[in-house]
Structure formats: C-alpha cells, structure tokens
Amino acid sequence: MRLIRLLLLSFGVVLLGFLGIVLFSRPAVKITSFALAEKVPLAAEAEIRTRRPSRVSLTVKGRNGAEDLQVSFSRESRTHRVPVLGLYADYDNSIEFTVTDNTGLIHRLTRSVATDPLPKDYPDILVRTPPAGTGCIGNAVFVPGALRPQNELYAISFCH
Incomplete structure (x- = not known):
C-alpha cells in the first residue's frame, strides 16, 4: 500500500511537472506573421500574439x-496587427518590437x-523640414510633376 501511494505521488509530480512545462514553454510573445505589403512599397504588417493583454511599439532602425x-500603439490586446511603415528600399531593414504586458513586463x-x-x-519624393522658429511642426512632402510638370502635388505641414 505504501508503495502504491509513493508511485501515485511520484506520477502526480511528474504529470504536474509535465503540464507546467507544456503550459509555460509557450513564449509570452510571438510574432505569428510578418510580411511585406503587396500593394504598398516599403511597408509591412506584423501580427503579434501575447499571453497577457499588452501594448506594442516598434522601431525601424535608421x-x-x-x-x-x-511608433507606439496604445491599444491593449492579446492579438495585434500592426503596420510597419518607413522601410528603406533595396535594404535589409531591422525592426525592433517592444511589447509591454499589463503587469509591466517588457519583451523585445x-x-x-x-x-x-x-x-x-x-516618383521622386522630397521631404523638407520647416526652419526652426517659424511656428511650423512636421515635414512637408512634395511629389514634383505629379499633376503638372512644374507643380507640386501636395504638401503636409502644420503651421500656426
């Protein structure tokens, strides 16, 4: 009887140990897909899954x-689909994802x-930064000759 109890206890410890390994061997953060966008050059999309609700930020290395x-995304979730913009053409881009779960634990x-x-x-794209002290923030983006040969298509600038 004593031997049976010892065997059952040992089996229980082994079984619990196995279940713990199975449950905790899953990574806390996993990038389940990462692919270049088909119709948008220099962009990609990443899908990230986490065990706990988390927030994602990413850095495209210069x-x-x-x-x-x-860029940081404020939405807290266990599944994220995030756009990766600002990739360099004809280059092996490095992207660092930082995932912060709801307990404050950070995964990179x-x-x-x-x-x-x-x-x-x-088309050639020119980015012009307004001079300091002009009350403008951001950049102006120009696509020369897109509408008429000497005109610029549009500009984005934030001035006040």
Missing part, C-alpha cells in the same frame, strides 16, 4: 546614421525584412 523611426523581439528597389517609374 541606416547610415539616420534617426530611428519609432527583432525581425529583419529585405525590400526590393523601388520601381523605376516611382
């Missing part, structure tokens, strides 16, 4: 000394994505 591009994951060169007929 190249050749350029600043990193950072890095992915790389190689992009093709832009098509030859893609």
